[in-house]
Amino acid sequence: MADADWLNNINLLLYRIQQNDKLALKELYGFAGGKLLAIIVRIVKDREEAEDTLQEVFIKVWEQSNKYSGRGSAWGWLCVLARHSALDRLRSLNSHPHSSIHDDEEWLEGLFEADNASTTHSINRCLGHLKEQTRKSILMSFVYGHSHGEVSSELSVPLGTVKAWIRRGLQELKQCLAV
Amino acid sequence: MSGSLRYRNELICDHLASQYVAGAMTFRVRARMESLLAVTPELDRAVAFWADQFSVLHEQLPAEVPENKTWEQIDRRISVLDAHEQSASNSWWQSLLLWRVAGIGGMMTSFLLAMFLLLPSISPSPQITGGANYVATMSAHNIDKAEIQFVISAYKKQGDTPSRLHVQWSQGHIDKKGDQSLHLWAEDKDSGEMVYIGLQPAQEQAWDLDKPSWLAVANSSRLLMTSNTNVPDSLNTVFSGPCVQLTAWQS
Structure with a gap:
């Protein structure tokens, strides 16, 4: 799991934002703004659009923080909010300029190396156990925001195959994460 | 019992939750999903599960440095939002002040109006x-x-x-x-x-x-x-x- 103190801080900041504490929003921005921008850039790619999307995300956090039910981590909720906002921005631009998974090859390889400290994270370990094409499809979908159709074009495999890879991959991941 | 039972099925919950977290839903379907989340704890739990798992990957992404102007713009927009809220609240108080100074005649009118409006709700339905x-x-x-x-x-x-x-x-x-x-x-x-x-x-x-x-x-x-x-x-x-x-x- 991610650093527990870091996650707790995010939880506390979101709680304060729910109480209309504007300073907490600024602290959250300093604390997690860069990470959220990294998520958005993977999907939107255009830097200016990504910065505008980050703005939208923080306005939504300010206005809709009460939508966070407290189930799961606040960081997980923020990631989903950032990804949805980035995908909405892409759709409104009517374009598909996702970053390519190849741009991050070094980072991705590091995630699944057996002697890397990051494999202490269950999700890294379990993704590492999946077949390469399955892992790639899941990462393209869940990190880079590609639709199944886009994954199918990128990997030059039929759409049905991509859907099956992702569905089976998620089942295997869930089983592995439960161990 | 509210909500449909099928949203409590583990497989369906899991599929919908993973689609939601991946962002694979259209805006309209996502809105429907969010209203279901509010009333279907099983679905909300499944979303939290996948959101938390993938948030670990997102947390490992190398952070980007936002431009200074981004926070300044957020700050400005929030100040405008707060000012609108404040002015709406102030105008409400001002309208109350007018009522206060309207005198006994106004108070009597208000009282009669309030009675007129309240009576139907106080009286039980004739049916x-x-x-x-x-x-x-x-x-x-x-x-x-x-x-x-x-x-x-x-x-x-x-x-x-x-x-x-x-x-x-x-x-x-x-x-x-x-x-x-x-x-x-x-x-x-x-x-x-x-x-x-x-x-x-x-x-x-x-x-x-x-x-x-x-x-x-x-x-x-x-x-x-x-x-x-x-x-x-x-x-x-x-x-x-x-x-x-x-x-x-x-x-």
Whole structure:
């Protein structure tokens, strides 16, 4: 799991934002703004659009923080909010300029190396156990925001195959994460 | 029981949750999913599971450095939003001030107008005869010795008249009612499960209940009013009160 103190801080900041504490929003921005921008850039790619999307995300956090039910981590909720906002921005631009998974090859390889400290994270370990094409499809979908159709074009495999890879991959991941 | 049972199926929950977290839903489907999340804990749990798992990957992404102007623009936009809220609140106070200085004639007019508007809601619907079957006395949530602000009376189905709820504000608190949307929940007296009844009608009117909602009220130990459709918690619960069953009047 991610650093527990870091996650707790995010939880506390979101709680304060729910109480209309504007300073907490600024602290959250300093604390997690860069990470959220990294998520958005993977999907939107255009830097200016990504910065505008980050703005939208923080306005939504300010206005809709009460939508966070407290189930799961606040960081997980923020990631989903950032990804949805980035995908909405892409759709409104009517374009598909996702970053390519190849741009991050070094980072991705590091995630699944057996002697890397990051494999202490269950999700890294379990993704590492999946077949390469399955892992790639899941990462393209869940990190880079590609639709199944886009994954199918990128990997030059039929759409049905991509859907099956992702569905089976998620089942295997869930089983592995439960161990 | 509210919501469809199929959203409680583990496989369906898991599939929908992973689609939601991946962002593979259209805007409209996502909005529908979000309203389901508020009333289907199983679905909400499945979303939290996948969101948490993939958030670990996102947390490992090398952070980017946002431009300074991004925060400045966020700060400016929030200040504008707050100013709008403040000005809306100020104009409300100003309108109250006008009422205050309007003199006795104005007060009398207001009083008569209030009586005129309140009478239909205070009087039970002519189609319902007999007293309420259940009553919940509602006060501000989590405040010790809070005053009762309004009463919810529940009337059982009679003939063609469906089961109904009436919300009746205390005369001393009618001005606190405001325009806020309130959502009603019933807490099951045995399991403690929260059952969503629905959004309170905007006007002072009877609130018709279908059979599952009526049973939820009848089996509840407590009714709660929340500010949104999320399951009641300490943040979104505005009013709560014990729900008691009344015996019939003995002649």
